[in-house]
Amino acid sequence: MAEMSEKSPRRPNPRTRSAASAERPQVLPQAEGWTQAADAEGRPLLQFKQPRVKQPPQHLADMTLEERQAKAKEIGLPAFRAKQLSVHYFERHTTDPEQMTDLPKDKRAQIAEAFFPPLLTEVRRLKTDDGATIKFLWRLFDGALVESVLMRYPGRVTLCVSSQCGCGMNCPFCATGQNGLTRNMSAAEIVEQVVRANQVIAAGDLGGLQKKGHNAERVTNIVFMGMGEPLANYKRLMAAVHRMVDPAPEGLGMSARNITVSTVGLVPAIRKLAQEKVPVTFALSLHAPDDELRDELIPVNSRWKADEAIDAAYEYFQATGRRVSIEYALIKDMNDHPWRADLLAKKLNARGRGWVHVNPIPLNPTPGSIWTSSEPDVMREFVQRLEDAGIPCTLRDTRGKEIDGACGQLAADGEDEAAAEKVAVEQAGEAGQAGEAGQAAEGTSAS
Numbered sequence: 001m002a003e004m005s006e007k008s009p010r011r012p013n014p015r016t017r018s019a020a021s022a023e024r025p026q027v028l029p030q031a032e033g034w035t036q037a038a039d040a041e042g043r044p045l046l047q048f049k050q051p052r053v054k055q056p057p058q059h060l061a062d063m064t065l066e067e068r069q070a071k072a073k074e075i076g077l078p079a080f081r082a083k084q085l086s087v088h089y090f091e092r093h094t095t096d097p098e099q100m101t102d103l104p105k106d107k108r109a110q111i112a113e114a115f116f117p118p119l120l121t122e123v124r125r126l127k128t129d130d131g132a133t134i135k136f137l138w139r140l141f142d143g144a145l146v147e148s149v150l151m152r153y154p155g156r157v158t159l160c161v162s163s164q165c166g167c168g169m170n171c172p173f174c175a176t177g178q179n180g181l182t183r184n185m186s187a188a189e190i191v192e193q194v195v196r197a198n199q200v201i202a203a204g205d206l207g208g209l210q211k212k213g214h215n216a217e218r219v220t221n222i223v224f225m226g227m228g229e230p231l232a233n234y235k236r237l238m239a240a241v242h243r244m245v246d247p248a249p250e251g252l253g254m255s256a257r258n259i260t261v262s263t264v265g266l267v268p269a270i271r272k273l274a275q276e277k278v279p280v281t282f283a284l285s286l287h288a289p290d291d292e293l294r295d296e297l298i299p300v301n302s303r304w305k306a307d308e309a310i311d312a313a314y315e316y317f318q319a320t321g322r323r324v325s326i327e328y329a330l331i332k333d334m335n336d337h338p339w340r341a342d343l344l345a346k347k348l349n350a351r352g353r354g355w356v357h358v359n360p361i362p363l364n365p366t367p368g369s370i371w372t373s374s375e376p377d378v379m380r381e382f383v384q385r386l387e388d389a390g391i392p393c394t395l396r397d398t399r400g401k402e403i404d405g406a407c408g409q410l411a412a413d414g415e416d417e418a419a420a421e422k423v424a425v426e427q428a429g430e431a432g433q434a435g436e437a438g439q440a441a442e443g444t445s446a447s
Contacts, residue, residue, distance in 0.1 A: 027082035029296040031172040032268055032370060035178060036299075044299035046180040047168025048232055048266075056141050057117035059188035061195075061243050065250045068115070075114050075377075077107065085115055086249040093198045106356040117141075119192045131207020134200065140165065140189060144182050146227050148193045150200065157201060158221040161193045164228025169264050170299045173320045173331065173363065173371055176227045185228070189240035193220050194244065194252060223260045224329075225283075230261050231269035237261070241278055256280050262327060264298050265309035274312075274319035283325040283359075284313045286302055288335045289344040297335065310347055317355040326358045330374040330382060345389035359384055361396040 008042075037045040060068060084102055088094050095116035097108035104357035119312040123145065124137040132152040139145055144165035151158045167174065198218045200206055209215055222244060224230040230237045243251045244259060256263035263270060272284065288294040288304065294301040313324045326348070330336045348356050360383055362373030374382070383393045 016214060023070050024193055024337060025333050026337075027331075027332065029172050029293075031178075034178045036170055036172060043302055044170045044172075045168075046170060046300055046303065050164075050181060050183045050233075053183045055183075056119060056186045056189060059117055059119060059186070059192070060085060060115040061188035061191040062186055062239065071114060075110060077111070081111075083249055085111065089116070089195065090243075090250070090252050091248050093195050093202065097399070119186075120196060122196075122382050127207070129208065131205075134206060135195075136196070138193070140185075142183075146185065146189075148197065148226055149195045150206060152206055152216075154210050155216065156220045157197075157206070157216040157218065158223060159194060159197045159219045160223045160226045161190055162226035162228055163190055163224055163230040163233050167228050167347075168232060169229050171264065171297065173297065173329070181228075181232075184233040184236055187236045188241060190236065190240035191243045191252075194222065220254070220415075221258045221260075222254070223262065223283075225262045229264060229266065230275070231263045231266040234269050234272065238276065238278070241280060245278060257322070260325070264300050265304050265306075265312075266300065267304040267312045269309050270309070270312035270316060274316040279320045279322050281322060281325065282313065282316045282320075284309055285327040286310070286344075287327070287329050287330075287331075289340055289347055293335060293340075309345065310351065314351040314355060323354075324356045326356055328358060328360045329363045330360050330379055331363045332372045332374045332378070334371070336374040336378050336382055338381060338385055341385035342389070345386050345391050349389060353390060357392045357394065358388075359394055359396050 001303075039045045042169040063071065065082060065086065066165060068086065069079040072079055072082045072085075081103065083344075084100070090102050092099070094100075095112065097103070097112040097116075100108055100111070103111060120138040121140075122136060123139050126135045127133065129151075134150045136148050136150070137145060138148070146162040146165055147160060151160070161187065164184055165182035166179045167176040169177055170180075171177045201216075224237070239306050241256075241259060241261070242255045245251060245256045247253050256278050257280075260281040260283050261273065262285055264285045268282075270282070285298070286294075286309065289306060291301060291305050294306050300386055304312075313326070316322070317324050318426065326344075328335075328344070332439065343388055344358070346360075360379060363371060364373075373379075386393045
């Protein structure tokens with residue numbers, strides 16, 4: 001997980017640049033410690049549709065305001081209660097019925113059950129950067145594990161959210177892709193990550209506080225760069241985005257410009273996104289400008305080539321007027337060669353000027369992987385070549401290296417799977433105790 005650094009990279013000196021430009025080997029992508037699933041033709045398997053699995057219970061954040069009103073009437077409440085419930089969730093960030101004192105006391109438990117079924121159970125919380133970065137591991141209703149990362153920067157708080165349980169894009173360098181796709185997350189499961197993060201901020205648990213007047217009191221920026229391919233879960237993605245940008249109390253009232261949707265290049269979905277009336281920031285995870293390498297790095301490139309993905313990104317800019325981001329993970333001796341920087345600049349400039357910004361980022365490797373980030377001098381030259389060609393660049397700051405910051409690393413950890421199982425057992429025990437207490441209460445009442 002990463003966010004753009006506030007500083008531009010230093011210019012390499014001539015000696016450094018000539019050394020970095022020296023002929024270097026070409027390392028080829030390969031899965032390490034696991035085997036990529038393959039299709040009938042032997043190509044990396046792509047999963048665009050989720051398996052047939054049980055879906056999470058419907059939650060207030062899955063519904064439009066009109067649907068909430070209908071649900072309220074369904075359980076015998078007047079429609080205006082839907083707005084009150086929306087205020088509690090989207091503005092006060094609570095689902096605790098005891099805090100909803102403006103609702104009928106005898107109806108609160110029924111309301112909570114109908115509108116706020118539990119979605120995320122915290123399994124683990126890891127902090128780094130003096131508490132300014134927190135990584136969460138969540139257990140969903142069916143035992144699936146997902147992650148989100150909360151990061152404080154001067155004047156803003158960014159949350160990196162997951163959109164799928166696992167991922168079907170099968171990229172060999174991605175920890176999430178190793179596990180395949182379990183299922184799509186619901187809109188409410190996506191939004192709940194934001195609400196839970198806001199609770200953490202309100203409790204004072206996010207560090208990195210700046211001087212007075214320079215601290216965001218809630219999540220200000222969302223990046224869909226956690227687990228999953230957002231555009232492969234298009235319908236629920238857009239429902240979640242609407243909940244984020246809808247004005248309070250219908251939603252969180254966030255700015256669409258502060259929400260970044262990233263994709264590895266699902267071209268039809270990019271074009272569909274361009275026609276939405278929600279001008280989110282769009283990011284294309286390119287990672288290689290040439291098809292020969294990108295076919296291996298990003299298996300979906302076998303379906304839509306690099307030029308097609310770049311064309312779709314440019315069409316997004318034309319339709320929305322919003323500058324596009326190109327994400328480029330720099331991997332030592334694999335995609336960081338000077339000629340690739342030149343080719344990337346050539347392809348971007350061929351479509352016009354001023355429409356794109358490139359964000360190179362050092363690879364955040366899977367533990368034990370032979371894949372590693374580029375050397376600092378190589379990164380600086382890569383950025384400088386792009387800038388010399390007129391392409392704006394920001395070398396991104398990597399957060400969370402010491403807490404398994406890359407997508408899916410925490411969820412793939414065996415220790416955390418055991419912790420999640422413990423949480424599930426504890427929840428089952430609590431549910432059993434609650435059921436026994438309920439039966440005892442019924443018996444007392446009957447007698």
